[in-house]
Amino acid sequence: MSEAKNETKNIVQSLQRLVLTEVRARLREAPGVRRLLDTAVIKRFLDPNWERSPTRWRGAKPDPGLTWGQELTGEAFVSKVESYASFDDETTVLEIGPGYGRILRSFLARGIPFKEYYGLDISEQNVEYLRKQFPQDAVHFMQADIDVASLPFQFDVGFSSLVFKHLYPSFEAALRNCSRYMSPHGRLIFDLIEGDQRRWKSEGKSYVRRYRRDEVLEILGKVGLELVAFDEVVHDPKHRRLLVVATKPE
Numbered sequence: 662m663s664e665a666k667n668e669t670k671n672i673v674q675s676l677q678r679l680v681l682t683e684v685r686a687r688l689r690e691a692p693g694v695r696r697l698l699d700t701a702v703i704k705r706f707l708d709p710n711w712e713r714s715p716t717r718w719r720g721a722k723p724d725p726g727l728t729w730g731q732e733l734t735g736e737a738f739v740s741k742v743e744s745y746a747s748f749d750d751e752t753t754v755l756e757i758g759p760g761y762g763r764i765l766r767s768f769l770a771r772g773i774p775f776k777e778y779y780g781l782d783i784s785e786q787n788v789e790y791l792r793k794q795f796p797q798d799a800v801h802f803m804q805a806d807i808d809v810a811s812l813p814f815q816f817d818v819g820f821s822s823l824v825f826k827h828l829y830p831s832f833e834a835a836l837r838n839c840s841r842y843m844s845p846h847g848r849l850i851f852d853l854i855e856g857d858q859r860r861w862k863s864e865g866k867s868y869v870r871r872y873r874r875d876e877v878l879e880i881l882g883k884v885g886l887e888l889v890a891f892d893e894v895v896h897d898p899k900h901r902r903l904l905v906v907a908t909k910p911e
Contacts, residue, residue, distance in 0.1 A: 710829055710868070715806060717866045718783050718827065723761040723790035733896055735767035738822045738852065741894050743773060745906045746818040746848040754778045755816040755842075757807050757835070757851075758824035762791055765800070779814065781805055808834040812842040819843065820850040823896075829868045830859070831876075836907075837884040845911040849886065852894050852902035853877070872903070881907055 748754075752775045759765055759780035768778075780802045782788050788804040795802075803810070808828070819839055825832040832851070839849055856871030874891060881888055892904040 708830075713829075713868075715783055715829075718758075719785075721760075721784040721787060723784075723787050732761075733763055735764035735822065737896055738764060738820075738894050739767040739771060739773075741892060741904055742818070742820050742850050743771065745850055745889065745892075748773050748775055748818065750774050751776050752818060753814060753816045753844075755812075755819040755839075756780045757819065757821035757839075758782055759791060759802070760787060762794055764820070764822055765791075765795060769795075775799065777801065777814065779803065779812075779816065781807055781810060781812075783807075808838060810838065815842050815844050817844045817847045818850075819847070822852055822894075823902075825851045826854050826869055826871070827867065828870075831870065831872075831880060833880045833883060836880060836886065840884050840886055840909055843909045845909055847909050848889070849907045849909075850904065852904050855903040874903070877903075877905055885909070 754768075754775045754777065756764055756779070759782055762780075765778070765780065776799065778800045780788075780791060780800070782791070782802065782804060783806050785804045788802045791802045803812075825835065828835050832853075836849070843849060854869070854871045855874070857873050859868070859870040861867065862869055877891075878888060886907040887910055889906040889908050890904075892906065893901055894904045895901050
């Protein structure tokens with residue numbers, strides 16, 4: 662009797678999986694739904710990898726080992742940011758994925774002026790650490806996912822280093838969300854690995870994607886941003902990255 666129940670249970674579970682697969686397939690083709698597939702909510706429902714991808718980073722600790730097992734400064738990246746964006750006492754800044762604060766440390770050390778500096782990180786532990794490390798009144802940290810975060814401010818200059826390569830299945834959702842809160846003629850600066858490859862690393866826990874320049878241009882066009890420049894940022898002699906500088910037209 663027990664074997665019969667187990668067999669029935671297995672049959673039911675198989676049918677449930679088949680039905681769910683069929684529902685998802687029909688949903689993709691339903692009239693009017695194709696437009697909705699651009700939203701992060703629908704994509705997360707249709708593809709479980711959307712939740713698989715950020716899991717590692719939600720639990721990340723403020724460990725310098727995350728950057729290739731060594732503590733880096735943000736000097737190379739911040740130098741590039743300063744060369745492509747203007748800063749003054751009225752500038753609102755957004756950093757996506759501040760991690761253990763290497764970019765912000767270099768930013769402050771260079772004395773770059775700003776009105777407010779916001780750091781958005783998906784890891785609660787990182788945010789707690791950063792709040793203790795940077796108690797300045799004009800520096801703020803939020804725990805949120807950039808793909809879907811609601812920002813209570815508009816930023817003039819945004820940047821992200823060594824983060825967008827991990828966004829699944831691309832950085833398009835993050836960029837679209839950023840564009841909603843970006844000032845006209847503002848600048849958004851980020852780095853990527855140039856190439857044509859996507860894979861899972863660290864036993865399937867970390868997604869890494871390389872991008873061709875034409876892919877970057879296509880994504881920028883989809884979210885209403887324009888390319889200012891392609892450049893290169895050298896984090897250290899072994900780690901050179903494609904730098905993307907974009908702006909929001911008025």
